[in-house]
Amino acid sequence: MRNEKNIIYFVTTNENKFEEILKLFQSENVNYNLIQLNVEVNEIQTNSIQEVASFKLNSIKGQVDGSYFIEDAGFFVDIPLNGFPGVYSSYVMKTIGNNGILRLIDDFEKTSAHFSSIIALYFKPLDKNLFFEGTIHGKISKTVRGERGFGFDPIFIPNSISNKTFAEISTEEKNNISHRGQALKKLISFLKN
Numbered sequence: 001m002r003n004e005k006n007i008i009y010f011v012t013t014n015e016n017k018f019e020e021i022l023k024l025f026q027s028e029n030v031n032y033n034l035i036q037l038n039v040e041v042n043e044i045q046t047n048s049i050q051e052v053a054s055f056k057l058n059s060i061k062g063q064v065d066g067s068y069f070i071e072d073a074g075f076f077v078d079i080p081l082n083g084f085p086g087v088y089s090s091y092v093m094k095t096i097g098n099n100g101i102l103r104l105i106d107d108f109e110k111t112s113a114h115f116s117s118i119i120a121l122y123f124k125p126l127d128k129n130l131f132f133e134g135t136i137h138g139k140i141s142k143t144v145r146g147e148r149g150f151g152f153d154p155i156f157i158p159n160s161i162s163n164k165t166f167a168e169i170s171t172e173e174k175n176n177i178s179h180r181g182q183a184l185k186k187l188i189s190f191l192k193n
């Protein structure tokens with residue numbers, strides 16, 4: 001039918017990620033309806049989120065009729081934890097959480113951290129897998145601060161916003177600069193062209 005929007009599926013169990021992505025999708029007037037889908041996904045443990053994303057995407061093949069994407073994110077404390085928790089972010093959030101991270105780095109004055117995001121898309125019209133990435137650098141807050149966002153947001157201060165954690169800014173502000181926002185803008189620009 002003319003003017004009917006295409007459908008694209010976002011396979012995720014994480015409501016917060018879906019909300020962030022939906023907001024940006026809507027504000028960018030993409031000609032696709034975004035639908036959250038929760039299907040059986042296999043994960044592997046490697047030290048690259050790119051590999052995790054690629055494996056995850058392939059494990060969905062045959063379960064979804066149409067184009068779909070997944071997003072894999074990681075939180076890396078570069079100084080002083082040499083990138084930990086990285087691919088273990090989900091597990092570390094569930095076990096020691098933000099307070100646990102703060103205790104691990106308690107003795108260190110200087111910190112540096114980043115979030116990375118990979119969106120892995122299966123694009124049906126081309127029968128192809130495509131990848132879009134984003135990274136944001138910052139540091140770790142001394143205390144847990146802010147009520148917004150999710151996961152490690154209350155302890156991450158992006159370099160581009162002085163002294164506010166991701167949990168102290170709006171979703172729009174986070175989307176403007178975040179790892180996920182950057183990856184998503186690349187996906188959106190692909191879908192628009």
Ligand code: ITT
Nearest residue numbers: 012013014071072073074089090093150151152153
């Ligand atoms: P999926 O079903 O989409 O895989 P997930 O929660 O397992 O959802 P990820 O593997 O991508 O998501 O992310 C691992 C963890 O990293 C996640 O559970 C959060 O604790 C944290 N994380 C990811 N993105 C974040 C963000 O933007 N802000 C704060 N923490 C984030």
